[in-house]
Amino acid sequence: MQTHLTPENIMRSPLRDDNHGLKPRAFPAMNPYTNKPYSANYPVLVRQTQGYPVTAAIPSLLQTLRDNRVMVVVGETGSGKTTILPKEILGASMTALKIGVTQNRRLATSLTGERIADLVDVIPGTIVGLRFRGRNLTSRGTLLEVVTDGLLLALAMSDPNLSEYGVIVIDEAHQHTVATDLLLGLLKELLHTRTDLKVVIMSATIDSGMFTDYFPGSVLRTVGGRQHDVHVHYLKETPVDVVGAIVTTVLQIHLTERGGNILVFASGVKQIHEIITGVEEGHKTFSQTEMGQLECFPLHARLSPADQDLAVNSVAPAIYGGLPGRKIIVATNIAETSITLLGVTHVVDSGLVKLKIWNPREETNSLSTTLASKAVAIQRAGRAGRTSEGTVYRMYTELAFHEQCPDHSVPAILLGDMLSEFLKVSAMGYNPMTFPFMVAPATETIVTAMELLKLLDAIDAKGDITPAGVMMSAITVDVYSAAAILASQAYQCSDEMLSLMSIIEASENGTHLFVKSHDEDEETLVRAAKAKFRHPYGDHLSLFNIYMAWRTARISGTQDEFVDSNFLHGSVLRSADHTRKQLLKALRIDRNDWRLWTLPQSDPDYYLQIMKALAAGGFLKVAKRQSPLRPDTYQTVRQGKWVKLSPDTVLGPPDETNEWVLYNDLYERKGQSFMGLVSAIKPEHLMAARPGYWYETDFAPSGHIREGLLKVITKLTGLAETSVFGDMPSAPTKPSE
Template identity: 30%
Template sequence: MLKQFRNEQYFCMPYLYELGWHLKGSGIIGVTEPRRISAITLADRVSNERGEILGDTVGVSVSFVDKHCSNTCVKYMTEGILLREMLADPLLQKFGVIMVDEAHERNILTDIVLGLLKKIMKKRDSLKVIIASATIDAEFFKDFFNLKTTTKSGTRKDSSVILSVEGRMFPVEVFNTQQPCPDYVKATVDTILKIHEKEKPGDILAFLTGQEEVMDVVHLLREYIQDRPKDDLQVLPMYGTLTNSDQLKVFFTAPKGTRKAIIATNIAETSVTIPGIVYVIDSGFTKLKWFDAESNTDSLIIVPISKAAAEQRGGRAGRLRNGKVYRLYTDEEFEKLSDQTPPEMRRSDLCSTILFLKALGIDNILRFDFPSPPPAKNMLASLETLFALDGLDRNGDLTNPVGYFLAELPINAMMGKMLYNSIQMACSEEILSIIAMAQVQSVFSKPTSGQGQLMARVKKREFEVEEGDLISLLNVYTAFVRNGRTKEWCGQHYVIYRNLKRAHELRQQLHTLARNKIGMPIVSCHGDINVLRRCITSGFFPNAAYLHHSGVYRTCRGNKELHIHPLSCLYTLRQPQYVIFCELLHTTKVFMKDLTVIEPQWLTELAPHYYHKAAVKYEDR
């Protein structure tokens, strides 16, 4: 039984098909990818190499894209789609082979898939599982999947093996800075310009931590291009919330005589091979989610990458020809990096994980066989949150209908509870828009020129309200739809068309899911701001903060010190006494993002089981 494979999976899958593995296992060959763009591009590549159209023998299934038929024998999909398949078919009877690609990323969905596949393998001897990655800890996963069966002669036989195949890599030169880099964003721009001016032809791939940094570099480079008489540098962004069509642009060949510079997050670190990349710029940082069980908050933290991630980024330069890697950190700093990035399962909120496993009928979550078990305090905090949201009862079972409603939705539990309560509060139309807008990153553009920045700030003020960021985002989306969802309107009001387009797509998906699968009525509150604020409070009440007398905010439970993010519409206004936040971001301080101003009495009214009034007695000392 083949359990471990180390190679580019688009070479592996045609081999499995040609050898008839889809027939031997009496089921199709499934391939999971951590990102939708990876699944689409790889499925397209394999189908092209077979001389077929995508959707015939080779199919793909991701959000917004579903191309497969009854003849499909190889199906590419995201890990989330495979988990949805398990809800309908817990033993995956229609699959003969499952391949989990890029397993070294170890995100939550990957670990859930691996744990469930091991459970399925105990029931289905015919299912073959392949774990594929270029940097994986092979022995760890061999031990995890090794079920050790006994033969008729009484000897013990391993059920998993390691098969290593060397991939093709061209020589890559690595250059480190001599001194620590004080501003890696500015250094990225400078390095790209130096490469463009002095190095031989070849495309550039630069790694940054998030969308805001990516777009900052893109704007600076495009401003540089405008001042040049010859436009010979094509600058393209790449990040997770970018629309599918914009993400695919990075794979197209640049015009003759033009160098392509791709500014990306770690979405380009694995899974996809962008043709023509010769030069890689590694900032040395990444953005990770980190869960604080004491304050029950999930934060985004910018941290140094691991050595494995650094090697993976550098490998992008040697896929098709000799390359060069420019690391914006010293050799000494590289040696201090950790060997591997901590698995997401050990550093994240587990509410969605628990809901999904409960929906699959796994009652005892504590005994579920995770590849890397999460900390007990994180598991306990998530169980308490779900109980507070009425998603679980006192026995730890899914409640009906709230628990099943939350498990059905592809959003976090607090947003799901907010959407559920919007039915009773008659504001589901607006809440759907707010949830969709919260899924994408900043919708406001940031021009580089002084006059442009001033005009962008003036236009942003037209949408901002003193009730908070979520209501302001609702105003942007409502105006966008009212004016025909055109690029011209977005340009006039300095908002990012592709992000609003993505939000509109997400809203349509949620609308269809809520109406067809759950039967949720879609009604409007007709602009009643208080109803919307109360509905937001009913879902995000665990994320409440109050203004401390010292001038900073503190969480109502946990007493964690917080600050309003500078991009919030509340940053320049008089500080409200109580706010609800959707997300925390760790940089120089712990900042609250996506804020909503609330009334303190709403906490005890809407969540009396979580908050209560208490008299504090101060004694003279």
């Protein structure tokens, strides 16, 4: 059933006075949550909320929730649903348990929690709290919690019934993050066993039929939005250089158009840095009498909270020489929903999204940058009209928008390998093969994920989670990295492994740690900077060296000089530091036996021990070079796939030390397969790390890989070749040209 909140419904609202329009809501002089007088700012906030469409709909929405267990709320941008509806549910005293409100991002969680606390007129962390990895602003008296969807999923692994919560509000459901979709599956199950649980699903744009069908008996309510006029402009031709077109557009807006901040949507972190560099360089070509001051801020999920707060809360530069200053935020999709960036009057939309698509058959990822969906484009444009009239510039043609942009984005659950997610489902006590996914992963993805988890000892032969799998599920990195972190205790290098995994995570396998060079001279300087940190083993330890050198510089207070002189992005290193603190905190909380072992740098095997621990997590991601005559061509041990080294690798020239390599990622680009983040590894260390894997009857290497392994195994064990692999084929295979 569906009820639209029409003007007639609003006219009948108890908030409306027939003679004077919307009347101020009456409230007592004392705040019932604090037993203290309301603050002077509270009446102002109450008056502000009267202007939001959801306010007039509150009586109807609350009654619907009282009468039903699941309510789907479709509210357009600016409706106020994200903060006002949860606040009113709290005030309606529908449950003696806590109210949980999810957001997809840490930043949105923080801002939403703080805003709801303001509306309730309490200090964040008291009646209204917020939680995400690395921050817990709650107390025993907290009645409403705003949490990331990922954290609520983590809580469900230790409390699968989510017994602390009586009402759970899932916001931004249309984003279809994997965590949100898994939570919806869990809630669907819990509704069968917990008769006291109520669920609210909210979004600005949503396929409402999908959600009402998924939750039989749910009720749909639609609330209008509050949006100022937004003027949309397109390019006449598709640009050859999107970054260049964005930079030109930003500078043109700053030079010729009315005041207000500019929000730029980029496809990813690397493009963010390129745009900021281009704008700052372009600004330098104008004199102070020609163009006002500007300041650029990156905004993406991998930034530290301090850097995110800087982007959100910093003010525009002051007027100088009669010319207004302007703030420019260059963001990923983190800025599309749930957060209000004050003062934004212009949006420049690249129109692009970066996708990483898993191929379960090849066990590779394909990287592609493609046009964003129409739904995403509309969401991005809406950022310009939140507080005043706005303008959006789309970096593609109008024809491309209508004919090439899909209507909706592909759910993330269809794109990834699902290893970490299946492990979480298992930790909650469900079988991934039968879990009620809202959007079901491909069958091949499910089969491959279960096979890999079994090889990693995360699940047993029956598909049940193992003790190691439980520990891996609690570590917020991919399962291979989690396995290496757990193994590092045995090699007494857990401190170093945490640092390594943190810089890998923050820099996306090292792909955007260094500033992009603009000419040959600068490229020479960047290469020289990379060479200073290069380790003979390859990419992993080279990244580790950079991060450790930055930490040393930070202790002496010279981190800024270090970053500038080595052409590094300081925000990436700060993000790595934040990730490391989060991982360490989680390990100490979830594992009482966790110990932070630090290797003495004087140990002659310092780097070797780190590589041995790395092998314990990465033994499934190994390749062997066929011949020195083809130095950049390797064959993967597990799939027998011919691959090349990434152009960015610092692995040394071909010799016997790098005949075997570990890689972090296998990806397809322009019809070729590449290994990303590559380091040399001795096969003896691989076998020592996971001896059982190499003797499995299902493990059937051939050709030069078989011959290479035979030499090592017979040397280590003294076994005859026929007892190792039996009648496995020995004829070499050749790489395709």
